[in-house]
Amino acid sequence: MDVSFISVLALGFVLGIKHAIEPDHIIAVSTIASRSKKLSQSSLAGVFWGIGHTATLFIVGICLLIIKGEIPEKWAMSLEFLVGIMLVYLGITTLTAFKRVRIHHHYHEPGHKHPYENYSYIKSVCIGLVHGLAGSGAMVLLTMSTVKSVFESAIYILIFGIGTIFGMLFFTTILGIPFIISAKRVEANKTLTQITGAISTVFGIYYMYNLGIGEGLFKMWLQ
Numbered sequence: 001m002d003v004s005f006i007s008v009l010a011l012g013f014v015l016g017i018k019h020a021i022e023p024d025h026i027i028a029v030s031t032i033a034s035r036s037k038k039l040s041q042s043s044l045a046g047v048f049w050g051i052g053h054t055a056t057l058f059i060v061g062i063c064l065l066i067i068k069g070e071i072p073e074k075w076a077m078s079l080e081f082l083v084g085i086m087l088v089y090l091g092i093t094t095l096t097a098f099k100r101v102r103i104h105h106h107y108h109e110p111g112h113k114h115p116y117e118n119y120s121y122i123k124s125v126c127i128g129l130v131h132g133l134a135g136s137g138a139m140v141l142l143t144m145s146t147v148k149s150v151f152e153s154a155i156y157i158l159i160f161g162i163g164t165i166f167g168m169l170f171f172t173t174i175l176g177i178p179f180i181i182s183a184k185r186v187e188a189n190k191t192l193t194q195i196t197g198a199i200s201t202v203f204g205i206y207y208m209y210n211l212g213i214g215e216g217l218f219k220m221w222l223q
Contacts, residue, residue, distance in 0.1 A: 005147070005152065008146055008147060008156065009155065009156060009159045011146075012146070012156050012159045012160040012163065013159050013160070013162065013163040013166075014163065015142075015160060015163065016159070016160040016161060016162065016163020016164040016165075016166070016167060017163045017164070017166055017167035018163075018167070019135075019160070019163070019164055019167070020050070020163070020164040020165075020166075020167030020168040020171065021167055021168075021171055023203065024083055024087060024131070024203070024207060025049075025131055025168070026171060026175070027087060027199060027200050027203050028049075028083075028086065028087055028090055028127050028131070028200065029045060029046060029049050029124065029127065029168060029171075029172055029175070030172075030175050030196050030199075030200070031090040031091065031093075031094040031196055031197065031200050032045045032120050032123060032124055032127075032172075033045055033046075033172050033175040033176045033179060034094060034097075034179050034192065034193045034196040034197075035094070035097060035120065035179075035193065036120070036176050036179060036180065037180075037183060038180065039173065039176050039177065039180050041120065041176075042172050042173060042175065042176025042179070042180070043169055043172055043173040043176065044121060044124075045120055045121065045124045045172050045176075046124070046165075046168035046169045046170075046171065046172030046173070047124075047165055047168070047169050048121045048122075048124035048125045048128065049124045049125070049127055049128040049131075049168050049172075050128060050161065050162075050164045050165030050166075050167075050168045050169070051125060051128060051165065052124065052125035052126060052127065052128025052129040052131075052132060053128035053129070053131050053132040053135075053161065053164055054128075054132065054157075054158070054160075054161025054162070054164065054165065055128075055129065055132065056128075056129050056132030056133045056136060057132040057135065057136055057139050057157055057160070057161060058154070058157050058158065058161065060132070060133065060136035061136050061139050061140050061143065061153070061157050062150065062153065062154055062157070064136070064137075064140045065140060065143065065144070065150050065153050066150060070137065070140065070141075071136065071137040071140075073220075074217070074220045074221075076134075076137040076138075077211055077215065077217045077220070078217065078221075079133055079134040079136075079137075080134045080207075080211055081207075081208055081211050081212065081217060082130060082133075082134060083130060083131060083134050083204075083207065084204045084205070084207035084208035084211065085204070085208065086127065086130050086204070087200050087201070087203055087204025087207060088200070088201050088204035088205060088208075089204075090127070090197075090200050090204075091197045091198065091199070091200030091201030091202070091203075091204055092197070092201055093197075094193060094194075094196055094197030094200060095194055095197035095198065095201065096197075097193060097197070139157065139160070143156055143157060178192055179192060179193070
């Protein structure tokens, strides 16, 4: 492994960290961080997001590189549109979270582990999978312009993925702090959670509008 390729991998790691903090990524994962009861749970949500994100980037990216194909623009934008739908769904479910908690309110025995903790990790992986699928086309173009062989591409995508995991781990930890601090103050926690849900919903609608109208995806669908 020569020095130039190591430099490329280092750049890939840094780009992975930068990629993790894109607005749609942070907003999506913040909906899970908003319901975390422990800081470690919020942090792990970021790790599991990164695992899901890297998995689809790697699988789809390598497949496209092997067959030397690209995702058609219409389908690439449609996958991006799916992210907008997901953001709206996450926003609405976050906005209604407290209502569901009141309906489902119950007491736990000491040591009882709430099922939401495991559910949140699965949800984080699923969010990461969708984000990775939507970004796989751009990842292939970036990889093709950076490295020469499929083997080097595989290593590059993995290092990029590790960068996204580190980036999201850091930011979900930071995001989780206000929610953990306010956990015992029901009204403050509820307000923060609902603001998070509202941001995700509004941003998701804007995201879909921009793709559908601004970038012409709806016209592509109708042609």
